[in-house]
Amino acid sequence: MSEISTDQTRCQGYGNCAAAAPEVFDLDDTGLVEVLNANPEGPELARAREAATMCPVQAITVG
Numbered sequence: 001m002s003e004i005s006t007d008q009t010r011c012q013g014y015g016n017c018a019a020a021a022p023e024v025f026d027l028d029d030t031g032l033v034e035v036l037n038a039n040p041e042g043p044e045l046a047r048a049r050e051a052a053t054m055c056p057v058q059a060i061t062v063g
């Protein structure tokens, strides 16, 4: 099972991740990434991996 983790100290709040995988990522009240589902599967996992590649500051890790 893949585990999603994010680094809020790197996140700049661009929102690419939430746009690419809205069931996995959102932005919190401070405008930084929050993980809605740390263990996505199937198509959601694929979108989470895509989101990780789209983050301009490499704040997303798919373990």
Ligand code: SF4
Binding pocket: 006, 010, 011, 012, 013, 014, 015, 016, 017, 018, 032, 033, 054, 055, 056, 057, 058, 059, 060
């Ligand atoms: S794409 Fe990266 S910088 Fe943008 S909100 Fe997501 S984690 Fe933060």
